[in-house]
Amino acid sequence: MSAPVEGAAFEHLRADAQEVIARYPQPRSALLPLLHLVQAEEGFVSERGVDFCAELLGLTAAEVQAVATFYTMYKRRPVGRHHVGVCTNTLCAVLGGDEILARLQSHLGVGNDETTEDGAITLEHIECNAACDYAPVVMVDWEFFDDQTPQSAVELVDRLRSGEEVVPTRGAPLRGFRATERLLAGFYDGRADEGPSAGHASLAGVSIHRQRQDDGREDGGAIGRSEPADAGPGLSTGYGRDGGPSAADPTATAASDPANRTPPAHADDPSTSRTRAEGGAP
Ligand code: FES
Incomplete structure (x- = not known):
């Protein structure tokens, strides 16, 4: 673990950083917003910023660097105003x-x-x-x-x-x-409703779809509609096996390729039950 990072600039960030970390079940999950918080302070991810994140999250500086250098939204040189x-x-x-x-x-x-x-x-x-x-x-x-x-x-x-x-x-x-950057770290400024949001071009497809539904020329799909996800027996949610666009059954498709079986998770399957118990990907 890294040594404590000194400096007034980071001292007042500690409370904010702890607030971000507390939002996640595991501290390391807070790395992306913490890197934005560092950028909000210095305009880029400095070496000191890397150490700050590493110290608070129990990571090595190399682990933080690996993330900061992978995503282009994290800057390695100071950004202008x-x-x-x-x-x-x-x-x-x-x-x-x-x-x-x-x-x-x-x-x-x-x-x-x-x-x-x-x-x-x-x-x-x-x-x-x-x-x-x-x-x-x-x-x-x-x-x-x-x-x-x-x-x-x-x-x-x-x-x-x-x-x-x-x-x-x-x-x-x-x-x-x-x-x-402070916004991206998760500190909302209360201005989300200021100014226009989605523009006409982005919404044109939705309105065409709705118009066609109203005219009876299209069915299925739930774009812009408000059916609940659990629509109940016999009612379509518009997605997946309930009648939506994808009719593929993953169990059947896995069985069709014996060389690359990806069976669904069962409690009696030692590999999948172990994965789930350990909190890994199902
Ligand atoms: S190609 Fe420029 S926004 Fe998609």
Whole structure:
């Protein structure tokens, strides 16, 4: 176990960290939010932050490093006041994401994963953020700015640098990278209902589905409907063996492949009962 981490910056984090740890049955399960808490304090996961997490969770520094270096949302260098991520994954790229990134790099005078000299913006190309229906997408402090162009992105970063209040396409006004990190650590700021949430493009498929159901052109499925999960005998929940989209029976499919049997867990099966008793994956 690591030695206690000294320093005022981390002293006042201890109470918050203990609050996070208390939410989980095992302390080590709190590692991801604790790393966000460290980033909220220092703007990145420093060596000292790694030691802090290791000490509180009873892990080695190497174990914490392994996690912090695996996920790209944990930064190894200080992030500026705002983190600007330009999606350059497939759909955003073909609709202009690469041009947006190139324009911002030249406008800000930074390369990928670099911070402007005034410390205002860290620019990074990012992977798909599940907002392809609004491509090309720019994320600022992990809030969505939809349907961007090179020009709108330049105007966006200029407003961020000037300290103006900036409102994302969906979500509450930005408060900076560190404020978002504290949110991701699990300390809610009570602003979840501020600003627009889901946009029209994301909801279009649901409304088409509902309309078709109402017209009698579709059945099954439970998108947007409120049937209880336990609908009772004879009633379909819309999922799995009750009549939903998947009719596959895992018992039958396992039996069809004798070389790769994955039988269901039975109390009389020593391997599965042992796994369950030990709390492992069933
Ligand atoms: S490809 Fe950019 S959000 Fe999905």
